Amino acid sequence: MRKISAHLILDGLGHCYTKGIVTLDWDGTILNIEDTGGALRESAEVEFFSGMLVPGFINAHCHLELSHMHNTFPESAGFVPFLKKVVETRASEPEYISEAAEKADILMYKNGIVAVGDIANGTTAFEAKKNSSIYYFTFLETLGFNPGRSEKAFHWADNCIKLAESMGLKGSIVPHAPYSVSNQLFEAVAIEATRSGLPISIHSQESLAEDDLYRTGSGEMVDHLRDNLGIETSHFTPTGESALRSTLKLLPVENHLLLVHNLFTTQSDLDYISTVRKLSNTWFVLCPGSNLYIQNRLPNIDLFRRNELQICLGTDSLASNHQLSILEEMKIIQQASPSIPLDELLGWATIHGANALGISDWAGSIEIGKRPGINLLTNVDFSERKLFPGTRLKKIC
Numbered sequence: 001m002r003k004i005s006a007h008l009i010l011d012g013l014g015h016c017y018t019k020g021i022v023t024l025d026w027d028g029t030i031l032n033i034e035d036t037g038g039a040l041r042e043s044a045e046v047e048f049f050s051g052m053l054v055p056g057f058i059n060a061h062c063h064l065e066l067s068h069m070h071n072t073f074p075e076s077a078g079f080v081p082f083l084k085k086v087v088e089t090r091a092s093e094p095e096y097i098s099e100a101a102e103k104a105d106i107l108m109y110k111n112g113i114v115a116v117g118d119i120a121n122g123t124t125a126f127e128a129k130k131n132s133s134i135y136y137f138t139f140l141e142t143l144g145f146n147p148g149r150s151e152k153a154f155h156w157a158d159n160c161i162k163l164a165e166s167m168g169l170k171g172s173i174v175p176h177a178p179y180s181v182s183n184q185l186f187e188a189v190a191i192e193a194t195r196s197g198l199p200i201s202i203h204s205q206e207s208l209a210e211d212d213l214y215r216t217g218s219g220e221m222v223d224h225l226r227d228n229l230g231i232e233t234s235h236f237t238p239t240g241e242s243a244l245r246s247t248l249k250l251l252p253v254e255n256h257l258l259l260v261h262n263l264f265t266t267q268s269d270l271d272y273i274s275t276v277r278k279l280s281n282t283w284f285v286l287c288p289g290s291n292l293y294i295q296n297r298l299p300n301i302d303l304f305r306r307n308e309l310q311i312c313l314g315t316d317s318l319a320s321n322h323q324l325s326i327l328e329e330m331k332i333i334q335q336a337s338p339s340i341p342l343d344e345l346l347g348w349a350t351i352h353g354a355n356a357l358g359i360s361d362w363a364g365s366i367e368i369g370k371r372p373g374i375n376l377l378t379n380v381d382f383s384e385r386k387l388f389p390g391t392r393l394k395k396i397c
């Protein structure tokens, strides 16, 4: 048994304890939370930390298998040029990929991340995930814009997910993005998602080029598909509507859905989403570090707050970020929108991600009976309850 305390304890649910005491079992399960009302008596059995204790972080969107591409791409190059670069450079020796994945996993662990919604296109990072102390939910991503590829693409994903399951890893089959998945492949993914009932995710509204593709059948994305990937696009009939409006309805409404990036989302898009599915099982994953890296742009964060949506945070991959740290993502958001209370921002980094991934029975908040992991944040602004650019993190358990 271990008793810990700090100047402030933020539980991830909006409650703050001043010099409270958290009692932990040896495996990190929370046995008790004592609200001392700030009057902590010195005691040999209580470890006191200078700073703020918060729950372990949830990284709702990552690509561990792209970790070997760290520092490969120039910043602010734009989205479609980034896609082209990924295609050109992602192939590498499997040992090299898995070694980079292992290192990235250790970094995430040290950065206080306890669970990850991790995209995979193959199996190269499975071993790293299997051996990790972090919980991984793998979103096995299907790719196939040409309907003729649908069966093969789904079969590949199905085989990969079966291997993941045999290794004790949980996961589901998901569509990559509207611009890379045919209606037939969407249909196969939807049938499987309905069968499994597991969370699914999709890259959504990360570019305007995906809208050009669906509205007019032309533009940068079509050129990319044809010229860089050699994909035949003559089968495709533009819908005359945005990518979101053309494809969201193809996903089952009952599954948890993580919409990732939402960089160009507008109020009218949100109004539309609420007509297609329940917002209570829809999460909006923001990856501000990656968005700045690739497109030097941030999503309209206040729009999601005004609509009281469930926001999560993701790092995306090391191909498009300087580090895999949810704390750094929080700092970017706080700098862009200083009026967001830290308690609220912390909820995005913890409980919302846990809810999205279906693991809130043990993760996401400091509550009795959970084993959420606990991080100590030091060098924080106590009076304004804000992070400083120099706020640091130490994993306590």
Ligand SMILES: [Zn+2]
Pocket: 061, 062, 063, 119, 203, 260, 316, 317
């Ligand atoms: Zn991604």
